Amino acid sequence: MTTHTSYPQSADALRASDRTARPGATAGQRKLGGVAGWVDDRTGAGKGVGYLMKKVFPDHWSFMLGEVAMYSMIICLLTGVFLTFWFVPSLGHTVYDGSYAPLKGVGMSEAYASTLNISFDIRGGLLIRQIHHWAALMFVVSLSVHMMRVFFTGAFRKPRELNWVIGSVLALLAAVEGFAGYSLPDDLLSGTGIRAMNGFMQSAPVIGSYLTYAVFGGAFPGEAIIPRLYSAHVLLIPAILIGLFTAHIVLVAVQKHTQFPGPGRTNDNVVGYPVMPVYAAKAGGFFFIVFGILALMGALFQINAIWAYGPYDPSPVTAGSQPDWYMWFTDGALRLLPGWLEFETFGFTWSMNIFPGSLLLLPLVYVLLAIYPFVEAWATGDKREHHLLDRPRNNPTRTAIGAAAIAAYTVLALACTNDIIAIKLHMSINDITIALRILLFVLPPIVFWVTKRICLALQAYDRDTVLHGRESGRLVRTAEGRFFEAHEPLDEYTRWKLVQQEIPQPLELESGVDANGVRSPKGKHAALRSRLSNFYYRDRVDAVTPSELEAAHHDGHGHEAIEPHDAPASVGTSAHATEDDMRS
Amino acid sequence: MSERHTPSPGSGPADEFGRDAVRLDEGHIEGTGGLPDRFENPGLPPHVARKADLDEKAAKRAEKQVVGLFTLSILATLGFIVAYFAFDPRQQVFVPFIGRMSASNLTLGLGMGLSLLGIGLGAVHWAKTLMPDEESVEMRHPMRSEDEAREGVAATFLNGAEASQLTRRPLLKAAAGTALGLFAVPPLLQVAGSLGPLPHDELSHTFWDGEKEGENKYAFTKPRLVRDPENTPIKATDVTIGSVYHVLPAGLLDLEHGVLEEKAKAAVLLIRLNPGDFADNELGRKALDWSHEGIVAYSKICTHVGCPVGLYEQTTHHLLCPCHQSTFDVTQDCKVIFGPAKRALPQLKITVDDEGYLIAEQPFKEAVGPSFWERG
Numbered sequence: 035m036t037t038h039t040s041y042p043q044s045a046d047a048l049r050a051s052d053r054t055a056r057p058g059a060t061a062g063q064r065k066l067g068g069v070a071g072w073v074d075d076r077t078g079a080g081k082g083v084g085y086l087m088k089k090v091f092p093d094h095w096s097f098m099l100g101e102v103a104m105y106s107m108i109i110c111l112l113t114g115v116f117l118t119f120w121f122v123p124s125l126g127h128t129v130y131d132g133s134y135a136p137l138k139g140v141g142m143s144e145a146y147a148s149t150l151n152i153s154f155d156i157r158g159g160l161l162i163r164q165i166h167h168w169a170a171l172m173f174v175v176s177l178s179v180h181m182m183r184v185f186f187t188g189a190f191r192k193p194r195e196l197n198w199v200i201g202s203v204l205a206l207l208a209a210v211e212g213f214a215g216y217s218l219p220d221d222l223l224s225g226t227g228i229r230a231m232n233g234f235m236q237s238a239p240v241i242g243s244y245l246t247y248a249v250f251g252g253a254f255p256g257e258a259i260i261p262r263l264y265s266a267h268v269l270l271i272p273a274i275l276i277g278l279f280t281a282h283i284v285l286v287a288v289q290k291h292t293q294f295p296g297p298g299r300t301n302d303n304v305v306g307y308p309v310m311p312v313y314a315a316k317a318g319g320f321f322f323i324v325f326g327i328l329a330l331m332g333a334l335f336q337i338n339a340i341w342a343y344g345p346y347d348p349s350p351v352t353a354g355s356q357p358d359w360y361m362w363f364t365d366g367a368l369r370l371l372p373g374w375l376e377f378e379t380f381g382f383t384w385s386m387n388i389f390p391g392s393l394l395l396l397p398l399v400y401v402l403l404a405i406y407p408f409v410e411a412w413a414t415g416d417k418r419e420h421h422l423l424d425r426p427r428n429n430p431t432r433t434a435i436g437a438a439a440i441a442a443y444t445v446l447a448l449a450c451t452n453d454i455i456a457i458k459l460h461m462s463i464n465d466i467t468i469a470l471r472i473l474l475f476v477l478p479p480i481v482f483w484v485t486k487r488i489c490l491a492l493q494a495y496d497r498d499t500v501l502h503g504r505e506s507g508r509l510v511r512t513a514e515g516r517f518f519e520a521h522e523p524l525d526e527y528t529r530w531k532l533v534q535q536e537i538p539q540p541l542e543l544e545s546g547v548d549a550n551g552v553r554s555p556k557g558k559h560a561a562l563r564s565r566l567s568n569f570y571y572r573d574r575v576d577a578v579t580p581s582e583l584e585a586a587h588h589d590g591h592g593h594e595a596i597e598p599h600d601a602p603a604s605v606g607t608s609a610h611a612t613e614d615d616m617r618s
Numbered sequence: 619m620s621e622r623h624t625p626s627p628g629s630g631p632a633d634e635f636g637r638d639a640v641r642l643d644e645g646h647i648e649g650t651g652g653l654p655d656r657f658e659n660p661g662l663p664p665h666v667a668r669k670a671d672l673d674e675k676a677a678k679r680a681e682k683q684v685v686g687l688f689t690l691s692i693l694a695t696l697g698f699i700v701a702y703f704a705f706d707p708r709q710q711v712f713v714p715f716i717g718r719m720s721a722s723n724l725t726l727g728l729g730m731g732l733s734l735l736g737i738g739l740g741a742v743h744w745a746k747t748l749m750p751d752e753e754s755v756e757m758r759h760p761m762r763s764e765d766e767a768r769e770g771v772a773a774t775f776l777n778g779a780e781a782s783q784l785t786r787r788p789l790l791k792a793a794a795g796t797a798l799g800l801f802a803v804p805p806l807l808q809v810a811g812s813l814g815p816l817p818h819d820e821l822s823h824t825f826w827d828g829e830k831e832g833e834n835k836y837a838f839t840k841p842r843l844v845r846d847p848e849n850t851p852i853k854a855t856d857v858t859i860g861s862v863y864h865v866l867p868a869g870l871l872d873l874e875h876g877v878l879e880e881k882a883k884a885a886v887l888l889i890r891l892n893p894g895d896f897a898d899n900e901l902g903r904k905a906l907d908w909s910h911e912g913i914v915a916y917s918k919i920c921t922h923v924g925c926p927v928g929l930y931e932q933t934t935h936h937l938l939c940p941c942h943q944s945t946f947d948v949t950q951d952c953k954v955i956f957g958p959a960k961r962a963l964p965q966l967k968i969t970v971d972d973e974g975y976l977i978a979e980q981p982f983k984e985a986v987g988p989s990f991w992e993r994g
């Protein structure tokens with residue numbers, strides 16, 4: 035980088051020109067020749083590639099979560115193609131004659147037999163199978179955590195709502211893809227999962243039995259389900275996944291990555307490393323790291339030992355059967371829904387104890403996820419573009435909503451393990467189920483309230499740090515002989531992170547009453563909106579302003595003397611009470 | 619002293635980029651003097667050079683580490699190749715802390731993992747120590763196109779509609795719209811219609827009903843109960859108190875086709891209770907009445923979503939489904955006493971034939987397994 039200045043500049047100065055991502059002429063600069071030149075002569079790709087190579091990506095550990103998801107998906111695709119070379123997607127009957135002695139001579143499906151072959155008779159086959167399964171789990175885990183990062187930092191705000199929606203669809207498809215893959219080997223465990231799926235579909239009002247006969251090609255289990263799941267698993271869903279994922283990445287490049295607030299970072303710049311060479315080396319290297327870790331997991335940790343379960347048969351019992359973790363919450367919901375929800379009208383059965391938990395919950399969760407950005411934007415009336423991330427504490431209500439949602443999800447997922455909890459803790463399964471039913475309704479509001487308080491307290495703590503400096507660990511004795519700890523003022527770079535946030539105001543209620551004093555429907559709309567906006571921003575702790583800091587300096591190290599300048603008094607005091615608590 | 623930025627609401631980038639952004643293309647900005655409303659962004663902090671930037675020795679050390687990692691990768695790749703040929707997939711080894719595992723899987727995985735990790739860690743370490751670590755700055759622009767371009771697009775579409783005369787000929791518009799709206803019907807009908815047969819009465823009947831003669835007409839033959847999978851009939855006198863048998867109707871296991879499909883509905887659990895164990899209520903009396911001297915037969919398919927019910931607690935006479943823990947009380951006609959299932963497990967009325975073998979006296983009187991809309 036030739037245009038390098040190492041003294042601080044204001045962000046406005048930065049906007050002018052200097053230190054942009056424009057690598058100057060380097061010693062090694064050469065003309066594009068050879069194959070690259072040949073291709074460019076025919077496609078003009080040089081311009082685009084040159085632009086991409088100079089693109090700047092901000093660096094933060096949490097931005098790697100999406101990368102992990104992307105790489106795990108690619109590794110699933112690669113290892114999956116390998117598996118198709120040996121896997122036989124058929125429920126045709128065969129008698130096992132491979133090298134796994136305990137199952138020799140046992141009748142089973144070709145799907146199960148071929149999975150045994152992959153595991154015991156094909157060199158490296160077990161490794162590929164285990165990497166495939168570990169990568170699938172890594173894919174869903176990293177994608178979920180990535181999604182949480184995006185949520186809690188507000189990265190879904192305009193202009194990125196579209197990408198959030200794409201991401202939600204990707205998350206749903208990943209779970210469905212994983213379920214389909216898990217079902218393919220036709221072992222006793224996954225077969226029981228398919229059996230449950232059959233029961234789910236059968237519970238749908240009116241069309242249930244037609245639906246199962248269509249999907250299974252007749253009576254359960256039939257011979258169609260594995261070939262059908264196979265075509266969904268290796269063709270249909272991967273095609274959609276790849277398409278959506280490509281759109282997802284292209285949008286990230288076009289909209290440029292968001293960045294955390296910090297000195298020199300503004301809403302209209304990106305500060306980070308250019309693709310060539312730093313980002314390319316880091317991101318490219320990271321692919322190998324993820325792949326390497328998955329290969330080590332495949333080497334060391336057994337996953338889904340299908341040979342231990344035996345072939346699927348509808349009558350033997352599988353104790354403690356559980357799906358892969360990302361399906362736990364639906365299975366958990368099924369365990370919590372009480373049986374009395376089923377009822378009959380005119381001889382027709384409404385399985386309200388099954389249908390909502392099995393068929394409705396999964397899409398519902400993802401629809402709620404997908405529409406969140408629009409709800410928040412509407413409630414807050416915010417139509418601006420946001421490229422600077424929120425620190426989660428600076429949007430307490432959003433952070434609390436996210437935490438409450440995670441709490442509800444966790445209760446449902448835990449419910450799926452109620453039998454295991456019961457055994458481990460020597461408790462009655464009935465008590466645990468009842469406790470979880472109550473928790474599902476009680477825990478989220480508690481988590482919401484606690485999270486919000488924690489966020490407000492952290493904001494107050496930030497204010498305090500800005501106003502009174504950081505604890506230096508140095509004790510000072512006053513003239514009267516009292517001790518106090520000396521506080522060091524923050525340098526302006528450190529301080530900026532704590533004062534840059536804009537804390538939005540609740541929307542004023544536009545008068546919804548027309549000239550005749552009649553409430554118009556638009557007025558009701560506005561009232562709802564104002565209530566929502568109040569819900570989001572009523573409790574607020576404002577960022578320190580220069581004059582407050584000035585005043586605090588005059589005031590010495592005592593308590594903050596300034597009233598929050600525009601916070602509603604009632605709540606302002608509550609926030610500041612916390613601040614006092616923290617100091618005493 | 620810094621100047622005060624007056625936000626200009628509703629105009630261009632200031633609106634797009636946030637409250638404290640100002641337009642710099644509209645001339646000077648007058649400050650008001652005094653303290654600003656907000657702190658100002660101090661700009662990028664000064665760059666701190668790394669050891670390897672200042673000290674050639676440190677740089678050399680970093681280079682050696684990177685080379686070392688790449689070398690590890692090369693060696694691991696060679697190790698993979700050797701292991702591929704050296705180990706039979708069946709060979710087992712003992713690994714401390716983990717247990718017995720396939721030697722081939724272990725060595726291949728370690729080789730592959732280290733070969734990949736060497737490259738990955740090497741590249742990242744290289745980037746962190748030797749590649750430039752100064753951040754650069756790229757500008758953003760609002761996502762929306764310029765007004766002119768937007769108007770241009772709108773005009774193109776309007777002109778297109780105009781030029782195609784779509785706007786002038788409503789009939790044409792309606793016809794084209796309807797045709798386009800319907801073209802997806804043939805492929806959808808094909809796939810939805812041909813995926814599977816109609817269920818007819820199949821979900822309400824099991825192999826216990828006998829040969830099918832027509833819709834809802836079956837030739838019931840009082841089949842014997844046979845053990846699953848031994849396929850042998852059961853003498854009532856063999857069933858001692860407290861025993862549990864997995865049972866199927868005779869003939870099912872001899873089928874050429876559809877064994878699993880029939881099993882999925884016809885599987886039955888056979889349990890012998892002391893006649894005194896049955897609850898002294900209507901349910902208990904009915905169960906005892908349909909039993910043979912305390913031997914009861916119940917559908918094994920859970921009425922929740924169809925897992926096989928398979929845990930029997932002998933002391934309490936409870937049946938537990940392993941899938942979602944629905945619990946059925948055998949002494950009360952298998953009614954649900956806990957869990958998400960609603961309906962009792964259907965009972966099969968049994969008796970004995972002349973030779974003392976257990977037989978079904980009548981087929982199931984209701985549909986077995988998970989609920990469905992028209993089960994009635």
Ligand code: HEM
Pocket residue numbers: 107110111112113114115117118121149152163166167169170171173208211212214215216217218219267268269272275337338
């Ligand atoms: C992208 C996301 C994918 C996920 C999350 C995923 C997940 C899974 C899972 C969990 C299994 C069960 C593995 C086991 O036996 O333990 C599986 C099996 C399988 N997958 Fe995938 N998969 C993905 C992509 C693919 C692709 C693209 C292909 C092929 C082109 C593929 C081919 C297979 C095959 C053939 C099996 C059965 C073989 C076996 O079970 O050993 N998968 N998949």
Ligand code: FES
Pocket residue numbers: 920921922923924925939940941942943944957958959
């Ligand atoms: S299938 Fe038996 S409880 Fe759910």
